[in-house]
């Protein structure tokens with residue numbers, strides 16, 4: 119009964135979390151009101167007040183997604199949890215899945231679907247590429263998928279994909295349309311019901327400005343029909359929508375039964391972030407992101423830095439910048455962090471080594487922050503060494 123492992127020295131030091139400008143692709147800075155919501159006293163995850171908070175969250179998500187779907191919840195987990203939930207619940211082993219890949223997120227979904235035993239068909243473009251509805255329909259005719267995945271806000275490429283018409287094509291081919299809006303929700307228009315999107319998800323930590331760790335997701339009746347009439351159980355117990363729909367009061371049963379312990383503080387913070395979006399209004403949030411992104415592009419042009427994303431499909435939340443000729447992007451990012459306490463990032467997945475990324479999302483989406491980012495970049499261009507080549 120003697121303790122042989124002493125308390126670790128690190129545990130006897132205070133926690134350090136420096137204040138930083140989070141101008142990368144997320145998490146973004148969390149405004150004081152949301153931080154305060156997350157610091158409220160914990161209540162039980164099954165208390166009636168908690169269910170009320172969860173009901174508020176559902177309403178907030180319905181507004182943010184522009185949907186009336188009953189099956190609207192938040193995952194206890196990051197955007198990846200929602201991604202896995204969508205795939206695990208709607209796809210059974212052996213079924214065909216079509217994935218549009220023009221950056222990292224399609225790659226992830228393809229792997230998740232493969233792990234679920236699906237036959238995965240990849241529709242691939244280089245980062246920054248995009249797909250015509252005709253290409254999508256041709257691939258659908260060929261592969262007859264039960265699910266088609268598209269990233270709305272491809273944060274690794276700085277591209278916001280068009281969505282109109284794709285939901286109709288999916289219906290015609292008896293396929294579910296799954297859309298990832300982790301990096302775009304609140305920053306660029308999306309209309310789940312009007313655009314016939316069957317499953318939509320996002321993350322808490324981007325334009326919503328909540329801490330990472332919760333992820334809104336919604337399923338329409340077509341998606342519910344498929345996922346609640348499956349022959350096999352979904353791979354994951356934690357992400358099984360039969361249980362989650364009960365936990366979130368979406369299954370019409372009178373009692374909610376214990377499934378897992380939701381992140382109470384995370385849900386408080388998410389509720390507050392959705393409240394801020396509702397107060398501000400979606401249109402204003404979209405307008406602001408577009409305005410500040412345009413201001414940032416103009417500033418980059420003036421510095422002779424190229425924004426990489428195709429002009430008419432630029433993602434207003436995350437801007438990709440071509441790595442300036444002769445510079446080492448890692449050195450520039452380290453310089454900016456050290457001298458400006460500012461996070462910008464490199465590329466991600468297939469865009470690594472091609473771009474640097476600046477994100478100005480939600481609370482951070484202000485002209486003075488764009489100026490700070492531009493100033494930091496300019497300073498790095500002046501002070502980082504330029505190779506001779």
Ligand code: GLV
Nearest residue numbers: 143144273274466
């Ligand atoms: C993460 O979400 C990223 O885009 O880097």
